[in-house]
Each structure stands twice: as structure tokens, then as C-alpha cells.
Amino acid sequence: MFLTTGDLQRSHMIKSVVSATEHLMFQSDEIDQFDRFDGLIEKVKQDLMDKAEAQDGDGLIYVNFNTEIAQVSVAPRYLIVTGYGTVVKLAE
Numbered sequence: 001m002f003l004t005t006g007d008l009q010r011s012h013m014i015k016s017v018v019s020a021t022e023h024l025m026f027q028s029d030e031i032d033q034f035d036r037f038d039g040l041i042e043k044v045k046q047d048l049m050d051k052a053e054a055q056d057g058d059g060l061i062y063v064n065f066n067t068e069i070a071q072v073s074v075a076p077r078y079l080i081v082t083g084y085g086t087v088v089k090l091a092e
Contacts, residue, residue, distance in 0.1 A: 011091035020047035060085035
């Protein structure tokens, strides 16, 4: 299973597009927690690969990640990572 943010330079068939989202709550008095995005990105990567594998894909191309901080009320705040990509099957 592979992930790439670009194109694939070999014959392949597009299966579908998949997305995944992970979030993490933190208290608003904790200011600098942006390094926690790294762990969320790793979880989203794994979720995307699991979804691609479930569709009999060999990998994902054009993978993108969006990060944001959402404040639902005064507190708490959430770190949110959403990823998406195109599932492909390599040609024989």
C-alpha cells in the first residue's frame, strides 16, 4: 500500500475517492499544541490506507490533508485533520 501527493507514472485504474477525519480535544488554556497534528495525520493516513485496502486498491494518489482548529463553544477546542485521496489499482 502506498500514498503519494502526486500522480503515478505507471498504468493504473481509478477505483474511487476516499476521505477520513480524526480529531482531538484540548482545553483552551493549553496554547501551543500544534505538534499534536502530526499524530492525527498519521491516524488519517492509516484510515485512508484501510479504506483503500477494503476497496481492493493498491494505493492512493493525490492525497491531501487539511488541518483546522474548531471551537465549539468557549471551551473546548478541537484539532481536526481531514485527508482525502484517489484509490487506484495498478495495471497487471
